[in-house]
Amino acid sequence: MEFVWPIRVYYEDTDAGGVVFYANYLRFMERARTEWLRSLGFEQDALMRDPGVLFAVRRTEVDYLTPGRFNDLLKVSSRVVQLRGATLTFEQRIVSDDDAQRELCRGRVTVACLDSDSMRPTRIPSAIREKIPATE
Secondary structure (H helix, E strand, O other): OOEEEEEEOOHHHEOOOOEEOHHHHHHHHHHHHHHHHHHOOOOHHHHHHOOOEEEEEEEEEEEEOOOOEOOOEEEEEEEEEEEOOOEEEEEEEEEEOOOOOOEEEEEEEEEEEEEOOOOOEOOOOHHHHOOOOOOO
16 A cells, blocks of 8 residues: 655755755655655654654665656655565655656665664554555
8 A cells, every 4th residue: 555645845845056965855855754644643853752762774776767847746655565563665666646657766764663762673463563554
């Protein structure tokens, strides 16, 4: 199951050449993962309090394909491709809102579930696991 979140490119997202600064694609992906979690009924600040977990990026792999520009409307898609005890791996794509064939960026992001007090890996709570669509 794919989750899609819209993003508009603001002036602050661009570099001196007028294109999206490469690190901002990671920010767009982060926002989409946060909204995905929210769509499942979980707020990150509430998860930190009870059951006392947070998610942190463990690994990223990103391909930059076509530049985005100021004021572009984009779509960021997120799909869980692997669910393990304490990690989730997402495939994410950023495409033009008006032409989904124009892919700007794609990546694979692994996030780890951490105990919010000890910052050590911990199992993803069952309440979250139960809502994550089956992976391939």
